[in-house]
Amino acid sequence: PPPPPCPARPAPRRLYPGHIPTSPLQKALLAAGSAVMALYDPYRHDMVAVLGETTGCLALPNLRDKMKNHPEGYRILQERPRIRLSTLDMARLQGLPDGSLGREYVRFLEDNKVSPDTRMPPKFVDDEELAYVIQRYREVHDLMHTLLGMPTNMLGEVVVKWFEAIQTGLPMCVLGAAFGPVRLSSRKLQVLATELVPWAIRSGLNASCVLNVYYEQRWEQPVESLREELGIFPPPPVRV
Template identity: 30%
Template sequence: MRTPFSYVREAWKVARALRDPYRLQDILDVARLLAPPSTMRKLVDRLMQSPTTAQAFVERPRVGKLALDTLQSLPEGTLGRAFADHLKDNGLDPSKLPNLQAHTHEDYVRAHLLESHDIWHVLTGFRSDVAGELGIQAFSLAQVGSPFALGILAGGLTNTLLYAFAERDVRMQAITRGWVLGHMALPVFGAPWRDMWEHPLEEVRQRFGLDLDAVDAVLPALAPPVRTHAARRVAA
């Protein structure tokens, strides 16, 4: 049963996340508010409408534990090497992420999106700042229709208004780029990333229709401030 104290505590976490977008645990907690069970069921129903994403609920691929030393020993230009470099460059420790169980379809969506978040950053080229994070959430919203992604975008724009108005242009540019990339690309939800570590990154991007050069050519002003291989981790 919810108590008045629990509502106050959740409101405080939302306020802290709005002020500091890098508070991972607060953002993970806010995710539970933005995507309650009823909303997650609707999201699953929507994903089931696509044969590609529906198959993911049958096979349920997971990223699982990462052998970073092994990934970093892969040739430069591979997905696994780029992903490992990105984690190292940003000081990210995947072992510190919650190990979410996936007993239901709704659980699987949460777990897979959380595990895949930084892989999506590598695929799309968004860097490790607030603008890049908003860009990846716009990509997620276009791809999956996640209410959490929309909530993060709303929070990011609120943060921009209250605390970082000077960043409005670069953040809006990143959101636009992510939205366009998400709509142009094939579905990336449910992809078996572990099977693709040794594949060239550009080949993986082509597989999913992620033509970064084409998008950046259409939106030339966006490429310099938002594109890089690095990314900061926030739940999807």
Template identity: 35%
Template sequence: TSLVWRQPAQALLRARTSHGCVLSAQCFASTYTTSTTSGDDTTPALTPLQRARLSLQAAAGALADPSRADLVAALGETTGDFALRAMARRLNNTPHGRGILETQPLFDDAFYDACARAPPSTLGAAYHTFMTKRGFHPSERPAVRYVSNDDARGAAGDLKYVMLRYRQVHDIWHVLFGLNTTVFGELVLKAIEARQTGLPMCYMSAFVAPAARLPRAQRERFYAVYLPWAWRAGNTCVDLMAVDYNEAVEKPLEDVRREWRISVAPAQVAITPSSPSSGS
């Protein structure tokens, strides 16, 4: 679905917002031409006004068309500075978290291959099955464009990496919580992500988007049953940004869930062989 970022993070392509403004690659390139370089990536140097404008346009466009993964990504990046810094501080406050910030492990081909070799009923095997059935691959996650590391080194860590890690763990959270990739399942997971990460984009997806995107019966059930469950689940489990997924690949999935205090979603949105492969 649209609620994460499977498409490349290109400059904002065509999307009409509720104000009638068309976002296009040409318009964006001509508006935000100054950039700063951090590592191998180039980050547009946005003024506060430009950042606010981009956030509003991305929010309106993403709400109107949730399939616009580029708009959802831009919204998460332009509104997430405070939450990213808080996550980086949490990581930096533990030895294992500091190791994550220093080594910056990725869900790359090596990780995916290890999952493919993992024994049945393990976290790695379940994750690999989830991804292959839907035609997903971890490498599809785009680069982070609108988060700058200029003031993020040292105690705050690497904010660009924290955002990328958030995107990369999304699919394995689907597996851990037993949530499918329908729009409904994605919105439930966004509520868990809101509690775990504090990202404003997740809050908007969990609390506002259901009212606009779900049919009445689903919307009522979402707010009455699944949103409270998701909030409790995100609050009860460990900090899932700070766990070692590589070390857990060959552990039985149920053991990992117990160790990380994860509760599985109510059956109506649990992963089943017939779950729609709508992306995530």
């Protein structure tokens, strides 16, 4: 079943560009409909985004508080950096040494043919600061793939969702982690259950909050060094 919608409260005025005020009933309908569509087609990123916004009312304030109580996270909240093609110096990142965060992030984008510009802006979060928090979560998602060494195929996405579910508590991530495996083959399910999920859970529990990293100022840092700093264990030596 879809996760429960947020508690009832009056629909607010428009709080930021693109914000769509919605009533509690509208949020409940959006949550249910987006959950069904996201389960039917996990690559419907628009539906996954709506689900995250309409069910994240408890998790997002918790993430915001973690950022406010961390020096680097607090600076991110104050400066509101964005990860988009317009803010990235792709030529510089491509020229960084192999193994650095910036070079491996660009390699991930190129190998998987993805772009940071595909991340949808928030619409249904009824708090301007929390809207930025979920926007930041979306824009560092590809960096989670980079740090975890996971591709964008279904198995890789499920592994990242397990890690993010532990890290963020977002119902959208929990749903993806729980129901994503239904599309996997028996061989991949075995690898997922015996090696990848235990590693993702241990790393998610051990790691400090991944939203408290100012990635834009860490491009030169080796991926292995950042993993160690955060507390992410090295990926298992299995083909994903």
